[in-house]
Amino acid sequence: xxxxxxxxxxxxxxxxxxxxxxxxxxxxxxxxxxxxxxxxxxxxxxxxxxxxxxxxxxxxxxxxxxxxxxxxxxxxxxxxxxxxxxxxxxxxxxxxxxxxxxxxxxxxxxxxxxxxxxxxxxxxxxxxxxxxxxxxxxxxxxxxxxxxxxxxxxxxxxxxxxxxxxxxxxxxxxxxxxxxxxxxxxxxxxxxxxxxxxxxxxxxxxxxxxxxxxxxxxxxxxxxxxxxxxxxxxxxxxxxxxxxxxxxxxxxxxxxxxxxxxxxxxxxxxxxxxxxxxxxxxxxxxxxxxxxxxxxxxxxxxxxxxxxxxxxxxxxxxxxxxxxxxxxxxxxxxxxxxxxxxxxxxxxxxxxxxxxxxxxxxxxxxxxxxxxxxxxxxxxxxxxxxxxxxxxxxxxxxxxxxxxxxxxxxxxxxxxxxxxxxxxxxxxxxxxxxxxxxxx
Numbered sequence: 001x002x003x004x005x006x007x008x009x010x011x012x013x014x015x016x017x018x019x020x021x022x023x024x025x026x027x028x029x030x031x032x033x034x035x036x037x038x039x040x041x042x043x044x045x046x047x048x049x050x051x052x053x054x055x056x057x058x059x060x061x062x063x064x065x066x067x068x069x070x071x072x073x074x075x076x077x078x079x080x081x082x083x084x085x086x087x088x089x090x091x092x093x094x095x096x097x098x099x100x101x102x103x104x105x106x107x108x109x110x111x112x113x114x115x116x117x118x119x120x121x122x123x124x125x126x127x128x129x130x131x132x133x134x135x136x137x138x139x140x141x142x143x144x145x146x147x148x149x150x151x152x153x154x155x156x157x158x159x160x161x162x163x164x165x166x167x168x169x170x171x172x173x174x175x176x177x178x179x180x181x182x183x184x185x186x187x188x189x190x191x192x193x194x195x196x197x198x199x200x201x202x203x204x205x206x207x208x209x210x211x212x213x214x215x216x217x218x219x220x221x222x223x224x225x226x227x228x229x230x231x232x233x234x235x236x237x238x239x240x241x242x243x244x245x246x247x248x249x250x251x252x253x254x255x256x257x258x259x260x261x262x263x264x265x266x267x268x269x270x271x272x273x274x275x276x277x278x279x280x281x282x283x284x285x286x287x288x289x290x291x292x293x294x295x296x297x298x299x300x301x302x303x304x305x306x307x308x309x310x311x312x313x314x315x316x317x318x319x320x321x322x323x324x325x326x327x328x329x330x331x332x333x334x335x336x337x338x339x340x341x342x343x344x345x346x347x348x349x350x351x352x353x354x355x356x357x358x359x360x361x362x363x364x365x366x367x368x369x370x371x372x373x374x375x376x377x378x379x380x381x382x383x384x385x386x387x388x389x390x391x392x393x394x395x396x397x398x399x400x401x402x403x404x405x406x407x408x409x410x411x412x413x414x415x416x417x418x419x420x421x422x423x424x425x426x427x428x429x430x431x432x433x434x435x436x437x438x439x440x
Contacts, residue, residue: 005040005053006033006036006037007034008084008088009033009036009056009057010029010033011084012057012081012084013028013032013080014029014123015027015122015123015126016064016076016077016119017064018123018127019066019083020076022064026044027059028060036056039052054081056079057081058073058074058077060077061074061076063170068092083122087125087313088123116271150170154399288304289319292321293305293306293321293323295323295324295325295326296323296364297326297327298328298334300330300334300338301327301341302339304341305321308345308349309321315353315358316358317349317353317359317360317425318357318359319361319362320359320360320362322360322362322363322364323363324365324366327364330371330436331370331418331437331439332416332418332419333416337418337436339408340409340413341373343409344375344409344432345362347406348360348375348376348430348432351378351379351380352378354379354380355380357378358377358378360376360378361374361375362374362375369436369438370435370436370437371435371436371438372433372434372435372436373433373434374432374433375431375432376430377429377430378428378429379429379430381426384425386423386425389423409421418437419434419435419437420437421434421435422435
C-alpha cells in the first residue's frame, strides 16, 4: 500500500512539473518521497495518505515558485492532483478488463503490478498530450499558460474554484463507488462529464486570455495613434528647423567669404565660434533622433521610440538612437515586445533622471540570425544586484517604484522561448540587451 502511494505521489509531482513547465525537480520529488516514507513509518495506522499527499504537492509547488506567488502554484498543484486522480480512476476501472483480455488472468492474480502500472501511466498520458499540443503548434496550450503566468487574478481564482470542485466531486464518486458500486453506463457518464468539465476550464481560460489580449491591443492602438501624431508634429518642426538652418547656412558662408577676402582671421574665428560651432550641438540633440526613425518600418516600434524620445527631450535626458539597417519585422509577438520595450525604456529614463549627466543609448541591430535591442543608461552609482532586480517588489531606483516592471518582463520572456534578455552593470552604466532569435 505504501509503495503504491509513493508511486502516486511521484506521478502527481511529475505531472505538476509537466503542466507548470517547471524543470529540474527530480531531487525535490525524491525528497518528498522520503518525507512521505518517514511519515508512514512514524504515524503508521494514523496516517491519512491522501491528506499528506495533497500537503506535500502544495508545498512542492510553492517551493518551485520560490514562495513568491500563491494563486499560480495553488492552481497547478490542484490541477496536477485532479489529472492524476482522474487518469488513475479511468485506468484502474478499464485497465483490469483490458489486461485480462490481453494476458488472461496474470494481472488479475498480480493486483499490485496493475496498480503500480496505473499509478505511473498518468505521467505518460499527460506527457504525450503535451507533446502532441507542442508538435501540432496549437495556440490553445500557449494561451492558457500565458494567461496563467501573467497572474490575472480573476482567471486564477475562477479556475482554482472549478478545478477544486471537480476534485472534490471525483473523490465523492470514489467514496460512493466503494460503498454501492458503479455500473458501466455510470462510468461512461463520469468520463464524459469530466472530459467536458476539463475542456470547459481550458476554454474559459483561453477566452479570458483572448478578451484581455484584445483589450490590451485596443489600448495599445490608441496610444500608438497618439504617438504617431506627435511624431508627425515633430517631423514638421524638424523640417522647419532644417529649412531655417539652410537659410542661415547660406548667410554664414557669405559672411565667411567676406572675412576671407578681407583676410580678417579674427572675424573668421568669431563667425566660427558664434554660428558654426553651436550647430554641432544642435545636430546631436534628441530632436534629430527622429531622423533615424525612417529606418523603422514597424509602426508599433516607431510609435514607442517617438514617444520615449519626446519624453527624454522634455526631461533633459541626452538620448542617442543608433539604427543602421531597415527594421521591417519584429521577431516576437508585437504586443509582448512593445510591453517589454516600454518597461525597459521607462526604467532607463527613471534611472538616468537621477544622475547629474543623464544619458541613454538605444541601439537596434539587425543580424543574420537575430535582432538585438540594446538599451544603456547612466545610473546614480548605487549598487545594483543583477539577480534581485527580477524579483517582485524589488527596486534599485531612488524614486520608490514598486519594482513590478522587470518582474513583468521576466513573466513575458518566460513565455517566449526564442527571446532572451542579457543584463550587465559596469562603471555606472546599466545595460539591457534584448535578443530576438529569427525563426523564419
